[in-house]
Amino acid sequence: MTSPAGAFRSAVSIRDDVVHGRRSAREVIEETLARIDRLEPRVDAFLAVDRAGALARAAEIDAEVTAGRAQGRLLGVPVAVKDNICVRGLPATCASRILAGYHPPFSAHAVERVLAEGGVVIGKTNCDEFGMGSSTENSAYKPTRNPHDLERVPGGSSGGSAAAVAAGMVPLSLGSDTGGSIRQPASLCGVIGFKPTFGAVSRFGLVAFASSLDQIGPLGASLLDVATLASVIAGPDARDSTALPRPAPDFVAALSPSLEGVRIGVHRDYVEDVADAAVRALIGRALETLREAGARIVHLDGVDLLSRYAVPAYYLVANSEASSNLARFDGLRYGPGAGAPDLLSTYTATRGRLFGEEVKRRILLGTFALSSGYHDAYYLKALRVRRLFIEAFQEAFRNVDFIAGATSPIPAFALGEKIDDPVTMYQCDVLTIPASLAGLPAVSVPCGRTPQGLPVGLQIIGPALADARVLSCAFAFEQRSGLMGTLAPLAEEVA
Amino acid sequence: MTAPRAAPDLEPVIGLEVHVQLATRSKLFCACRNEYGAAPNAHVCPVCTGQPGVLPVLNEQALSLGLSAALALGCEVPASTKFDRKNYFYPDLPKGYQISQYDRPLGLGGAVELAGDGGATRRVGVARVHLEEDAGKTLHPPGENYSLVDLNRAGVPLLEIVSAPDLRSPEEAHRYLVALKRTLRYARVSECDMEKGSLRCDANVSLRARGSSALNARVEIKNLNSFRNVERALAHDIARQTTLLAAGEAVLQETRMWREEEECTAPLRSKEEEHDYRYFPEPDLPEFAIPPELVERLRAGLPEMPAARLERYIGRLGLPAETAAALAADWEVADYYERCLAAGGVPARAVASFVLGAVLQEANARHVSVSGVNIPPASLAEVARLVEAGALSHQAARKVLAEIAASGQSAAQAVASLGLEQVSDRAQLAVAVDAALAAAPVAVAQYRAGKQNALNALVGAVMKATRGKADPKLARQLLLERLGA
Numbered sequence: 001m002t003s004p005a006g007a008f009r010s011a012v013s014i015r016d017d018v019v020h021g022r023r024s025a026r027e028v029i030e031e032t033l034a035r036i037d038r039l040e041p042r043v044d045a046f047l048a049v050d051r052a053g054a055l056a057r058a059a060e061i062d063a064e065v066t067a068g069r070a071q072g073r074l075l076g077v078p079v080a081v082k083d084n085i086c087v088r089g090l091p092a093t094c095a096s097r098i099l100a101g102y103h104p105p106f107s108a109h110a111v112e113r114v115l116a117e118g119g120v121v122i123g124k125t126n127c128d129e130f131g132m133g134s135s136t137e138n139s140a141y142k143p144t145r146n147p148h149d150l151e152r153v154p155g156g157s158s159g160g161s162a163a164a165v166a167a168g169m170v171p172l173s174l175g176s177d178t179g180g181s182i183r184q185p186a187s188l189c190g191v192i193g194f195k196p197t198f199g200a201v202s203r204f205g206l207v208a209f210a211s212s213l214d215q216i217g218p219l220g221a222s223l224l225d226v227a228t229l230a231s232v233i234a235g236p237d238a239r240d241s242t243a244l245p246r247p248a249p250d251f252v253a254a255l256s257p258s259l260e261g262v263r264i265g266v267h268r269d270y271v272e273d274v275a276d277a278a279v280r281a282l283i284g285r286a287l288e289t290l291r292e293a294g295a296r297i298v299h300l301d302g303v304d305l306l307s308r309y310a311v312p313a314y315y316l317v318a319n320s321e322a323s324s325n326l327a328r329f330d331g332l333r334y335g336p337g338a339g340a341p342d343l344l345s346t347y348t349a350t351r352g353r354l355f356g357e358e359v360k361r362r363i364l365l366g367t368f369a370l371s372s373g374y375h376d377a378y379y380l381k382a383l384r385v386r387r388l389f390i391e392a393f394q395e396a397f398r399n400v401d402f403i404a405g406a407t408s409p410i411p412a413f414a415l416g417e418k419i420d421d422p423v424t425m426y427q428c429d430v431l432t433i434p435a436s437l438a439g440l441p442a443v444s445v446p447c448g449r450t451p452q453g454l455p456v457g458l459q460i461i462g463p464a465l466a467d468a469r470v471l472s473c474a475f476a477f478e479q480r481s482g483l484m485g486t487l488a489p490l491a492e493e494v495a
Numbered sequence: 496m497t498a499p500r501a502a503p504d505l506e507p508v509i510g511l512e513v514h515v516q517l518a519t520r521s522k523l524f525c526a527c528r529n530e531y532g533a534a535p536n537a538h539v540c541p542v543c544t545g546q547p548g549v550l551p552v553l554n555e556q557a558l559s560l561g562l563s564a565a566l567a568l569g570c571e572v573p574a575s576t577k578f579d580r581k582n583y584f585y586p587d588l589p590k591g592y593q594i595s596q597y598d599r600p601l602g603l604g605g606a607v608e609l610a611g612d613g614g615a616t617r618r619v620g621v622a623r624v625h626l627e628e629d630a631g632k633t634l635h636p637p638g639e640n641y642s643l644v645d646l647n648r649a650g651v652p653l654l655e656i657v658s659a660p661d662l663r664s665p666e667e668a669h670r671y672l673v674a675l676k677r678t679l680r681y682a683r684v685s686e687c688d689m690e691k692g693s694l695r696c697d698a699n700v701s702l703r704a705r706g707s708s709a710l711n712a713r714v715e716i717k718n719l720n721s722f723r724n725v726e727r728a729l730a731h732d733i734a735r736q737t738t739l740l741a742a743g744e745a746v747l748q749e750t751r752m753w754r755e756e757e758e759c760t761a762p763l764r765s766k767e768e769e770h771d772y773r774y775f776p777e778p779d780l781p782e783f784a785i786p787p788e789l790v791e792r793l794r795a796g797l798p799e800m801p802a803a804r805l806e807r808y809i810g811r812l813g814l815p816a817e818t819a820a821a822l823a824a825d826w827e828v829a830d831y832y833e834r835c836l837a838a839g840g841v842p843a844r845a846v847a848s849f850v851l852g853a854v855l856q857e858a859n860a861r862h863v864s865v866s867g868v869n870i871p872p873a874s875l876a877e878v879a880r881l882v883e884a885g886a887l888s889h890q891a892a893r894k895v896l897a898e899i900a901a902s903g904q905s906a907a908q909a910v911a912s913l914g915l916e917q918v919s920d921r922a923q924l925a926v927a928v929d930a931a932l933a934a935a936p937v938a939v940a941q942y943r944a945g946k947q948n949a950l951n952a953l954v955g956a957v958m959k960a961t962r963g964k965a966d967p968k969l970a971r972q973l974l975l976e977r978l979g980a
């Protein structure tokens with residue numbers, strides 16, 4: 001295994017140090033807070049930092065270590081949590097004004113699992129409002145900056161979670177992925193982002209955007225760390241009826257550096273037809289690396305992966321569900337609300353003023369798609385197309401173990417560049433949406449930087465329930481590429 | 496009230512939508528208690544208040560009760576089903592949508608049998624039965640410029656039962672509701688108490704020329720808070736529609752509201768103002784299979800239904816039809832009756848008269864159901880046996896039952912403590928008989944003059960003198976002997 005570079009301290013090494021008393025959890029958390037203090041003013045990855053809570057928890061952990069009772073796969077490891085994932089006692093705004101001041105009375109299942117393994121929630125990360133966006137510019141509070149180039153976006157919607165890892169503020173974070181919201185920012189920030197099979201991680205405590213697509217997943221700077229967090233959060237949960245009923249396998253134990261006998265499918269939609277030449281070149285080289293690691297590259301050009309239908313099908317399904325999921329935000333029970341003389345104007349004032357433009361656009365689109373008279377032509381048709389995606393992938397996976405290609409067709413773009421052009425922005429997710437529509441596990445792992453120094457991610461998609469194999473394939477790539485733990489140069493400045 | 500009737504060439508076509516709250520321990524999608532009458536918002540949690548991030552989990556007891564109801568109504572139960580979202584905004588609907596069932600209900604194609612004249616039955620179709628969650632309650636304090644929301648009811652399991660448009664008169668609609676309620680109570684799925692809101696009803700009515708299948712516009716009537724009001728509102732709206740059609744005017748398709756005080760229906764919203772509920776499959780609850788073993792277990796677990804009981808009471812127990820119907824009308828009464836019979840040794844008819852008499856009176860007096868009356872079936876059987884054996888008069892038996900209910904004593908204890916052992920001893924009674932004759936010379940004279948009623952007065956006097964303990968048959972016999980009849 002390559003030795004960690006510069007500022008990078010893996011979650012696994014932090015945990016080992018704490019368990020064996022080489023460092024106290026307090027030292028770890030104080031150092032983390034100090035890095036956040038120095039970097040956060042430039043990156044703006046966080047919406048809330050729980051300084052007191054994290055230090056109190058570190059003290060608890062240290063007491064356990066002293067008492068010889070310390071255990072947990074994440075003992076003393078600071079973890080940042082996307083602001084649409086509930087942590088009891090911390091705000092959960094989903095980067096929206098409509099939830100300003102809202103403190104959920106419960107924690108998400110994934111957060112409970114992190115805490116049970118000794119993890120320390122350090123704060124809540126910025127994102128596009130309710131996860132709707134691909135640049136984190138749709139946050140109602142502030143944009144987050146890409147640590148590799150502060151004038152560029154970190155991607156989205158889990159931009160804060162990706163940037164916090166890329167800047168070396170935390171080794172691990174939780175994000176959520178509906179159409180690429182973990183993988184795309186991971187790609188743009190040069191970190192690893194994993195979207196598990198739909199149902200592998202309970203959605204309990206994740207504020208819903210599109211229930212049939214949303215998945216919580218880990219982001220980190222090493223595959224071992226990401227697999228560790230994925231193992232911690234995956235598994236059944238009686239509170240989520242869509243969670244898979246069987247216990248998840250140990251993803252860490254399944255990691256192998258070998259790709260001998262592995263067939264990797266390559267399709268032009270994800271390689272040759274990718275818009276950006278630098279991305280194309282890096283993906284080509286990554287495929288070569290996979291081949292060197294023992295994989296057999298299989299061209300899938302005879303299979304239609306339907307990528308051209310991804311964006312329209314996704315936006316109909318996701319926005320239809322969103323229009324219903326976001327109906328509860330009426331200002332009557334929580335959130336600021338807008339007092340008005342009658343019921344209708346209370347609704348229109350609250351929702352009209354406190355939702356952002358992109359959120360309102362999607363609610364309107366989804367409401368329209370579900371309306372009587374349009375329901376069949378839009379919503380039902382999109383569901384049928386979704387079925388075709390599932391079948392197309394099943395067809396492809398008859399002959400290959402994985403499909404590999406670009407995560408994002410372009411590297412990080414400038415702040416403000418696409419924000420006024422929603423349709424161009426939606427195209428950012430064209431390569432991540434298909435796995436979401438089909439509910440498949442997919443990971444984005446760094447595969448180098450463009451001549452401008454912008455990171456590019458290699459996406460590896462596997463069949464349903466092949467989460468362990470997808471992570472192992474990415475691990476083998478990471479081992480070969482030598483890119484593990486490469487953070488943004490900015491992280492080294494304050495190392 | 497004389498119900499205005501449709502003109503002879505028009506007939507009403509009526510369908511009813513009934514919502515019943517299922518008698519589960521907890522709500523449909525969360526662990527909150529399903530309890531009526533608690534302090535406002537005492538039974539709420541993140542799920543039923545629609546907090547962001549929570550998910551529904553189906554209550555299996557609600558599913559079982561819903562299936563039991565579907566089976567009791569003779570519905571087909573599908574092999575699998577799903578939930579859908581019905582989207583609309585209202586303050587008592589915390590999520591902004593109701594989880595309901597749209598195109599895959601729990602049951603299809605059942606029926607309710609209405610007893611008709613002369614033993615004939617009429618079959619009213621049940622088009623569908625589906626599960627959904629109840630909304631909360633919005634309260635408007637009089638004179639205040641705010642409203643209050645109580646979410647105790649939000650998420651309580653409801654079963655919606657939609658009849659086929661088979662009903663042809665308000666009176667028939669009333670009988671359908673009585674029969675439906677009886678079946679649902681027998682199946683133990685709901686209390687069906689309209690006063691507590693555990694049964695609610697909306698009615699649809701349209702008119703058509705008799706013999707034609709072409710319907711005029713359909714009117715939905717809401718706010719019907721009693722079976723009687725369902726009947727009255729339907730009668731009123733049929734008259735209203737008839738008048739409109741007779742005048743050559745059109746009936747508007749609309750939703751109307753029954754105004755009890757004014758005894759009329761008034762428009763609530765027109766067709767154009769109807770909600771577009773934007774139904775779509777609930778993505779938080781995957782489609783699920785209904786295991787055939789569960790269906791069979793529930794079917795086997797259904798108690799004997801009212802019609803079967805009625806038949807058994809008449810055919811096997813030899814009860815008069817009226818008595819049998821009164822007992823079978825409510826499962827609690829029927830079950831109580833059968834537990835008394837099971838205690839043994841007493842004729843079915845005698846027990847029936849005590850159950851329908853003393854026991855129901857006791858229940859009514861204390862505003863409880865029969866199961867709330869503190870007379871153990873074994874005690875009632877014992878009292879009935881004493882009466883049959885001539886050891887206790889009917890009149891005394893009532894006192895004994897009241898004493899049992901009040902004090903919790905056994906039958907023997909209550910008889911003893913009231914000193915009510917019947918006096919069947921001739922010598923002992925003869926004293927009272929002689930005293931009664933001596934004290935009532937006028938009655939004696941009247942009897943002798945042929946007035947038979949005078950004898951009853953004399954028997955009464957004997958009963959009074961013995962504080963009800965006299966065996967009335969023996970007293971009568973002794974009186975007749977003395978009067979030389």
Ligand SMILES: [Zn+2]
Nearest residue numbers: 525527540543
């Ligand atoms: Zn609840």
